[in-house]
Amino acid sequence: MQDLKVLSPEEIKGLDEPRISPSQNQTDYSKKIYLESYGCQMNFADSEVVTSILMEQGYSTTSNIHEADTILLNTCAIRENAEQKIRHRLQSFKSIKAKNPHVTVGILGCMAERLKTQLLEEEKIVDLVAGPDAYRDLPRLLEEIEDGNKAVNVFLSREETYGNIEPVRLHTNGVTALVSIMRGCNNMCSFCVVPYTRGRERSRDLDSILKECTNLFQSGYREVTLLGQNVDSYHWQNPAxxxxxxxxxxxxxxxxLTPELRVRFSTSHPKDITDEVLYTMAAYDNICKNIHLPAQSGNNRILDLMNRTYTREWYLERIQSIRNILGESCGISHDLIAGFCSETEEEHQDSLSLLEEVKYDFGYMFSYSERPGTPAEKKLVDDIPEEIKKRRLQEIIDSQRIHSAYRNQLMIGTVQRVLVEGDSKKSSAHHFGRTDNNKVVVFPKMEEMKGKFVDVKITHCTSGTLLGELIN
Known part of the structure; x- marks a missing residue:
């Protein structure tokens, strides 16, 4: 049996994952927007729609906040600390506003939708509040502010998909891109604020999705990620x-569209992902074999309190179908919440045992954060002390780290098809890219290969990164 070596972080210092590049300055217009995005991939995709709308009205973008006429924060409201981060960021704008009283400060996205005019009352520096379905109205709202008024639009639409707007690619490496296929959520999970901040589900028309993906490929992109709060709920009927x-x-x-365009998607809901989807993934080599399947808990009573509408047994059956149809190498990631209302120690152990049984490649792990207005806030008691939440969360993180390392070890000695996304963050002598099952690979750069598919033999790994060598 091959000796499997796992490198420590110290051994690969300088070879870790890259970060998304900032947007490029544009200087064709007089009015400049500085835009920061927080939270999920959907928010980053929305920021690209916002930029497109505003550029049509004569704005340009800048990465220098001191040059901006308008500062916009596209926000997240999924947890309390996400909102606190925005409030702290607003405090840092006070000196900018003092030097330039005419600069506009706006809050977009989920936090704007949740708090509405309350934001204007609590954060005096804020001039504009716009929810996720109000971005077409931003030019008018900015005009209102120029007239000396505050401006708010938090109307939630049942039709808006922004399907006819070509996003301006800000958060991109020129190789991979986000494509929104639907908006909103009908799954009323008791802990989640998303249905109240993003509204009901509505799917984007097929033709506009295919057109956007085609345009991306023709512009040099080689991977798209289809986005939705619950992509498996996508449904559209051709009116013709x-x-x-x-x-x-x-x-x-x-x-x-083309076998040279990789396709990913996120996020799937365990109650909706079907074998039809899995068999479609298996039928096409360019559909990446990677599924993000949030569990949230491994205990049935807690799942019921969360209103997840499935059981542990149902979830594990879906995992088994993924393994049977797509193979053991398919990447599977999860979301897991520690310390939900009334969770006992035994129920926490059920979540740990779920991790042990599935052995996920990766996970997003959080301690429970009560959100105002959700069913859990109204009907349940957030009764788990913070120190217990933190301890349980750490146990989940520690377990996932072990499983991530184990799953990466299985790939040592294999040859993987990797889409090169650019230079490694800390070493221009190394390229990085991702495998079909969404693992980051770092390898020595022989020549500039950004945007190309290459074969890499995996030689070492950490719990988060694969290291390899190019196969000629």
Whole structure:
């Protein structure tokens, strides 16, 4: 049996994952927007829509906040600390506002939708509040502010998808791009504020999705990630032919555009992901074999309190279907919450045992944060002390780190097809890219290969990164 070596972080100092590059300055126009994005991938995709809308009205972007006429923060409200981060960031703008009283400060996104006019009352520095469905109205709102008024639009739409807007790619490496296929969420999980900040589900029309993906490929992009709060709920009916399109059909149509375009998606809900989707993934080599399947808990009573509408047994059956249809190498990641209302120590152990049984490649792990207005806040008691939440969360993190290392070790000695996304963050002598199952690979750069598919033999790993060598 091959001796498997796992490198320590110290051994690969300088070879870790890259970070997204900042947007490029544009100086064609007089009015400049400085935009920061927080939270999920959907927020980053929305910021690209916002930029497109404003550029049509004569604005340009800048990465220098001191040059900006308007400062916008696209916000997250999923946890309390996410909102506190925004409030602290606003404090840092006071000196800018003191030097330039005419600069506009705006809050976009989920925090804006949740707090509405309350934001204007609590944060005097804020001039504009716009929810996720109000971005087309931003030019008018900015005009109101120029007239000396505060401006608010937090109307939630049942139709808005921004499907006819070509995003301006800000958060990109020129190789991978985000493509929103639907908005909103109908899953009323008791802990989650998203249905109240992003509204009901509505799916974008198929033609605009295919057009955007085609344009991206023609512009040099080689991977798209189809985004939705619950992509498996995607459904659209062609008004001309009455053809009904579900998510499996959409995946197939995007994959068929060209075999040279990789396709990813996020996020799936365990109650909705179907074998039809899994078989579609198996049928096309360019659909990446990686699924993000949030669990949230490994205990049935807690899952019921969370209103997740599935059981541990149902979840594990879905995991088994993924393994059976897509193979053991398919990457699977999760979300898990520690310390939900009334969670006992035994129920926490059920979450740890779920981690042990599945052995995920990666996970997003959090301690429970009560959100105002959610069913959990109204009906349940946030009764787990913070020190216990933190301890349980750390146990979950420690377990996941072990499993991530184990899953990475399995890839040592294999040859992986990697899409090169650019230089490693700390070493221009190394490229980085991702495997089909979404693992980061770092390898010595022989020549500039950004945007190309290459074969890399995996030689070492950490719990978070694969290291390898290029195969000629």
């Amino acid at each position: 032919t009455n053809e009904k399109v579900n998510f499996a059909h959409l995946l197939k149509k995007v994959a068929q």
